[in-house]
Amino acid sequence: MEPSALTLTSLRLSTTCSTKFPRDQNQTNPPKSYAQIPKRSSGPVSKGLQKDSKKDLSRILRTDAAIKGIARKANSRKYTQLWPKAVLEALDEAIRENQWQTALKIFGLLRKQHWYDARCQTYTRLLVMLGKCRQPEQASLLFEILLSEGLRPTVDVYTALLSAYGQSGFLDKALSTLDDMKSVSECKPDVYTYSILINCCTKFCHFDLIGQILAEMSFLGIECSTVTYNTIIDGYGKAEMFELMENTLTDMIESETCLPDVFTLNTLVGAYGNSGQIEKMEKWYDEFLLMGLKPDIKTFNILIKSYGKAGMYEKMRSVTDYMEKRFFSPTTVTFNTVIDVFGKAGNIERMDEYFKKMKHQGIKPNSITYCSLVRAYSKVGLITKVDSILRQVENSDVILDTPFFNCIISAYGQAGDVKKMRELFLEMKERECKPDNITFATMIQAYNAQGMTEAAEKLVNKMIATKESTGTRLTGH
DNA sequence: GTCGGTAATC
Numbered sequence: 001m002e003p004s005a006l007t008l009t010s011l012r013l014s015t016t017c018s019t020k021f022p023r024d025q026n027q028t029n030p031p032k033s034y035a036q037i038p039k040r041s042s043g044p045v046s047k048g049l050q051k052d053s054k055k056d057l058s059r060i061l062r063t064d065a066a067i068k069g070i071a072r073k074a075n076s077r078k079y080t081q082l083w084p085k086a087v088l089e090a091l092d093e094a095i096r097e098n099q100w101q102t103a104l105k106i107f108g109l110l111r112k113q114h115w116y117d118a119r120c121q122t123y124t125r126l127l128v129m130l131g132k133c134r135q136p137e138q139a140s141l142l143f144e145i146l147l148s149e150g151l152r153p154t155v156d157v158y159t160a161l162l163s164a165y166g167q168s169g170f171l172d173k174a175l176s177t178l179d180d181m182k183s184v185s186e187c188k189p190d191v192y193t194y195s196i197l198i199n200c201c202t203k204f205c206h207f208d209l210i211g212q213i214l215a216e217m218s219f220l221g222i223e224c225s226t227v228t229y230n231t232i233i234d235g236y237g238k239a240e241m242f243e244l245m246e247n248t249l250t251d252m253i254e255s256e257t258c259l260p261d262v263f264t265l266n267t268l269v270g271a272y273g274n275s276g277q278i279e280k281m282e283k284w285y286d287e288f289l290l291m292g293l294k295p296d297i298k299t300f301n302i303l304i305k306s307y308g309k310a311g312m313y314e315k316m317r318s319v320t321d322y323m324e325k326r327f328f329s330p331t332t333v334t335f336n337t338v339i340d341v342f343g344k345a346g347n348i349e350r351m352d353e354y355f356k357k358m359k360h361q362g363i364k365p366n367s368i369t370y371c372s373l374v375r376a377y378s379k380v381g382l383i384t385k386v387d388s389i390l391r392q393v394e395n396s397d398v399i400l401d402t403p404f405f406n407c408i409i410s411a412y413g414q415a416g417d418v419k420k421m422r423e424l425f426l427e428m429k430e431r432e433c434k435p436d437n438i439t440f441a442t443m444i445q446a447y448n449a450q451g452m453t454e455a456a457e458k459l460v461n462k463m464i465a466t467k468e469s470t471g472t473r474l475t476g477h
Numbered sequence: 478g479t480c481g482g483t484a485a486t487c
Binding site: 129155158160162190194196198229266267298302305334339369371372375402406408437 | 478479480481482484485
């Protein structure tokens with residue numbers, strides 16, 4: 001019953017780095033308009049506008065019409081008299097949710113307020129968000145605005161800018177930012193800056209730079225922190241460079257200033273677990289516990305995923321049982337992991353069972369949950385179940401993203417339901433989800449599979465047209 | 478302002 005011999009035999013060694021660190025292929029061309037919003041001195045007071053409350057702003061953040069509303073306000077010269085609290089809280093929320101277009105629009109609105117006081121801290125938060133969203137060009141523009149406002153960038157600002165470049169793979173730009181920092185006396189790079197830089201290097205397989213960076217740090221008298229070590233360990237671990245990973249752990253322990261923490265534990269356990277080396281994973285887990293470290297919810301989620309991937313469902317179960325006994329509440333991630341494991345194994349019954357349990361425990365499914373479900377149903381040809389998921393999703397307030405639409409469009413495509421596919425494509429537009437290359441590729445493939453070559457060609461042209469219009473928007477104004 | 482856990486459709 002329990003297939004437990006799958007551990008090391010199913011180990012798949014990947015050949016190139018690029019397959020393991022897929023970059024975001026679907027970067028949309030962003031509007032640059034916010035950058036053009038001129039800072040205005042306070043205009044005429046328009047009384048009706050002050051009734052904008054925090055509630056209004058945060059509500060409209062969530063709806064399509066509202067984002068247009070914000071944009072309209074951001075572009076209108078009338079909206080210079082909003083309450084600070086409303087604008088600042090709306091900005092906070094947009095940043096927290098990584099809604100970068102909205103955040104930049106609100107920031108444009110903020111800059112027009114008569115009470116606006118330029119602060120580096122605001123810029124740092126925006127830059128960090130842009131880094132997360134892989135928007136290096138926007139980060140660059142934002143930095144220009146900061147300079148145009150006469151602000152002197154702080155170390156944080158520079159570090160966030162470096163991070164925004166590095167996370168998108170613009171390592172040359174990140175390095176030149178580092179050089180800029182070195183030339184400004186009060187903005188010297190510190191251990192944060194270097195840890196971030198190392199992280200970016202490993203994500204883009206520039207392991208050759210790690211040694212150089214560490215040498216430079218040592219030359220400048222900057223000591224590695226626990227985070228620095230964890231970052232390097234994670235980099236080697238994700239690249240399956242296990243020997244270097246363990247060597248780094250040894251360095252860390254020998255440094256005597258940086259002790260392994262729960263991040264180190266999770267990183268190592270995850271590296272071995274993800275590569276199917278269950279025995280090593282367990283060995284390190286036990287070892288870290290002996291060192292006195294305590295696992296957390298992420299540890300358990302990692303163990304569940306690793307056992308599930310290895311087909312060791314009994315062990316997976318023992319983790320969930322242990323969690324229950326120790327009152328570690330499962331999170332959305334826990335359920336998503338279990339659901340995905342059973343979905344990939346084609347075990348629809350158990351998958352459904354956990355989905356039910358998830359809802360029963362009051363844990364809200366998200367876009368990731370639905371992606372896994374749709375994929376699993378589609379794989380075994382249960383398209384009626386996909387219909388039911390779609391209905392559920394449409395009647396809920398779950399935020400649907402482009403990957404979800406791609407997933408469900410692909411499901412209907414594979415089922416040969418071209419009509420439904422088109423409907424969903426239109427629905428994407430209504431929900432302001434931008435179709436990306438994968439959306440188009442999925443639909444074109446489905447059309448071709450149905451022998452609808454004309455429709456496929458039409459879509460190819462549409463795709464090109466979309467690209468061009470975005471290009472125009474970029475260079476326009 | 479830094480490190481670890483979920484889906485990812487072509």
